[in-house]
Amino acid sequence: MVFVHGGGWKRGDKDMMQDSAKPEHWQEQGYAVASLNYRLVPDNTVEQQAADVANAVAWLKARAGTLGFDGERIALVGHSAGAHLVALVGTDPQYLRGAGLAMNDVASVLPLDGAAYNVPDQMDENAWLMGDTYRQAIGEDPVRQRALSPNLHAAAPNAPAFLILHVQRGDARRQSRELAQRLNAAGTPASVQEFRGRGLRGHRQINQRLGEADYPATPVVDAFLARIFTE
Numbered sequence: 001m002v003f004v005h006g007g008g009w010k011r012g013d014k015d016m017m018q019d020s021a022k023p024e025h026w027q028e029q030g031y032a033v034a035s036l037n038y039r040l041v042p043d044n045t046v047e048q049q050a051a052d053v054a055n056a057v058a059w060l061k062a063r064a065g066t067l068g069f070d071g072e073r074i075a076l077v078g079h080s081a082g083a084h085l086v087a088l089v090g091t092d093p094q095y096l097r098g099a100g101l102a103m104n105d106v107a108s109v110l111p112l113d114g115a116a117y118n119v120p121d122q123m124d125e126n127a128w129l130m131g132d133t134y135r136q137a138i139g140e141d142p143v144r145q146r147a148l149s150p151n152l153h154a155a156a157p158n159a160p161a162f163l164i165l166h167v168q169r170g171d172a173r174r175q176s177r178e179l180a181q182r183l184n185a186a187g188t189p190a191s192v193q194e195f196r197g198r199g200l201r202g203h204r205q206i207n208q209r210l211g212e213a214d215y216p217a218t219p220v221v222d223a224f225l226a227r228i229f230t231e
Contacts, residue, residue, distance in 0.1 A: 001075050002035075003017050003034065003036065003079075004083075004086050005037075005078075005079065006079045007080070007081055008137070009046055009049065009137040010041045010042065012081075012082075013037060014035040015035070021208070021210065021212045023211075025210075025211030031225070034056075034060055038052035038053060039052055041137045046138060050088050050092075051095055051098055051099070053076070053089050053095070054095040057074060057101065057105070061074065061105060072107070075110060075225060075228070076090060076106050077111075079113065080207070083111035084114045084115070087114060087117055088153070089159075090159035091153035091158050092150070103158060104160055106159045108163065110164075112165050112166075113165065113202075115172050115175055117176070117178065117179045118151040119148055119149045120145050120146065120149070123145065151178050154179060154186055154188070156186045156187055159188075162180070162189070162190035162191070163191055163220075164179055164191070166193075167194065167202035167203060167206050168195075168196060168202060169199070169203065172203075173194060176192045177192055180192040191224075196216070
């Protein structure tokens with residue numbers, strides 16, 4: 001399980017994962033767990049961040065024997081901006097190829113309550129709320145906005161399977177469903193599921209509570225991983 005933190009592309013740290021139930025739960029399930037740092041904007045670009053994620057996967061995979069995990073069964077999980085990054089790495093081949101990997105070197109991708117899967121659409125809807133964050137990270141160039149939109153890269157090839165989770169936020173709901181539809185149309189199995197929670201509280205909750213036995217997303221993720229890792 002390789003986790004990519006959120007923070008609007010401009011803040012955050014790999015240690016944020018320790019504030020959630022995920023690491024302990026996944027380890028109890030028998031999974032090795034890694035949490036990544038990546039370079040932050042504005043000193044670096046989102047393209048570099050996606051490359052950092054891909055390079056980290058390559059680094060881990062090359063050391064699977066030493067670290068004691070199965071390098072053929074790697075799941076990428078990301079929350080918020082991290083969800084955007086794992087979706088981008090799982091749909092745009094340039095990042096994994098740049099790290100010397102193929103798309104099927106990642107077994108599955110699990111974005112948690114992300115957005116900016118379709119950046120032009122995101123900018124149109126949320127310019128009043130998060131516009132400064134999107135402009136700082138992605139900018140105003142429509143060509144670059146499209147290039148950084150996972151939904152617009154969902155034609156094959158993609159990572160082999162996606163489970164896209166979101167709470168009750170309109171932009172996350174619409175863009176998650178669009179991503180799943182485009183992936184399925186391309187022949188990439190993708191499912192999407194909504195969980196209770198609104199606003200920033202719900203956005204944080206899906207990240208912090210995933211792994212808790214009584215949080216509804218936990219058994220959904222567990223079942224998905226059990227199926228993906230045994231196929």
